[in-house]
Amino acid sequence: MVDFLNAAAGMLLITTMVGLCRMLRAPTDTDRMMTAQLAGSGGVGILALLAVAGEAPPVLDVALLLALLAAFASVAFVSGASTSTSPSDRP
């Protein structure tokens, strides 16, 4: 079971991160945000799998924190992106 969960975590890691590398090269703002969102939930999934595979309950807390901050990063990105598209905002 541990091997299976580790393998699933590895597959998730490779899937989301390959998607990430691919998207960083041909980006529009919205594509980047979607990729960030996918990487965030992928990371949460990987951490949950690792927590159960390694029987380390604290790792679930890391997953919880990441779930919270994934949304935060997207918000930061939305406001950052709208700053960069409207030049009049700049000081």
Add this chain to the structure above:
Amino acid sequence: MSTAIALVTVVAVSAGSIFFLAGTIGLIRFPDAPCRLHALTKADNLGLGLIVLGLLPQVGTLAEALKLVCIWLLVLFSGAIVTQLIAATSRHK
């Protein structure tokens, strides 16, 4: 009984991973923003949901199980809102 539980875990986690894979492929291959969002939300909600469902029988305590469900709910809520935000941003252009 334990074989049945293990089977549930294997099936659900595999299905979740497949949703993540499909979501990533969709994100790379689909032509425009709404299509890509469609692919992304499947990975977010169903992929993570199935993985959490598969992990639930494996955790030791009720608190951990609740925490797993909380993680999924949190991603579900914030994912739904963030997806709306992304859609609004993409339509703005």
Add this chain to the structure above:
Amino acid sequence: MTIFAACAALLMGLGLFGLITNPQPLRKIVAFNILGSGVFLLFGIVARRGAAAGVGADPVPQALVITGIVVAFAATAMAVALLLRLFADRGDTRLDHESAAGTEPARDDCRPP
């Protein structure tokens, strides 16, 4: 563990390379953070090697890394603030201005415009 040790060494090399070759100060700050994270990862290796007495990793290097991450953030915030002020005053972020020291009078914010 050896995998992450090699990874930490390579990260430090990469960070150093970026710090030297990237012309933009903001990119230099990012590169510096990567360099720092390589050093932290090395501490993590030391901590993991020191696993004993029923804990997975030696807590002392872990505590040092936590302190280090916070201090690195403070330094990054300071550097970014300096950079943004430079940008606000001059409209660019070049660090190699010949004129900055002597020929161009420094703008003074105290005086009313």
Add this chain to the structure above:
Amino acid sequence: MTSALAFDLALAALVLAIATLTIAAREAMSAVISFIAYGLLLSLAWVRLRAPDVALTEAAIGAGVTGLLLLGAAATIGDRQAGAAPPLALMLAAGLACALVASGLAATTLVLLPEPAPTLAPPAMASLATTGLGNPVTAVLFVYRALDTLLEKVVLVLALLGVWSLAPDRVWGGVARLGPDAPPRAMLVFLAQLLPPVGMVIAIYMFWTGADHPGGAFQGGAILAAMWLIVLTARLADMPATSHPGLRLLVLAGPMLFAAIGFAGWALADAFLAYPEGYAKPLIILAEAGLTLSIAATLACLVAGPATRTPPP
């Protein structure tokens, strides 16, 4: 075991790949976004190194708050008028030098580290029983190296002083600007109403569980700071002026409380930052509570930057 090894290999390769992308990215914005992804991967690496405390800190501060800071800077500055890239010969020379440094470090870490590894884990675990704490990392931070932790808070305050003093004189003590001037989207406002209550519960949980399990003041404080920044970005509340006495008190309260407990140690126990017998855990939790709030305020102010508008009358 082999599956774990394969996972580690993939993770290390991806960390290096993302770091390379970050260094080599063409635009500043791409570099910052890949840096955030890099922080996420790095916290996975910390989990694999059995250091969940550090993984939490890296995810919250390394990726989350630093990422926001750099995103804001990249959005303001962009790629305009940066200097030219150095000539190819210099690039090659720098690459060679860095490759030498990296291989030297790799050789050192792989071959020259002493065997058996020196460890302070047994004494740290032995002193754990006398404090009543369950998390050895918190015990090290607040008992064994408490002076470091105190001075680190002072460093945070000093950094904030430095950032604030970069404000032009005419807006000294004014209000920092965060995010665009345009009114926020309704969905952003909704998220900023929904997420902070959840985040505050998680932050308090993180601080409270820190005594016995991975977590603590840094992580809780970073989450609180992130939640405050969401509220500020959505314009649900205004950033207080940097001259606001309440804000300044909030920034200083934690370090001052910690220092006061330290001085009390002189009177009640036998040394600075020593805890009287049997009161170690409550005192540490009290100090951590103050520090959590102060760290949250300081981190948020550091991200918001110096004042850009005149203070409200």
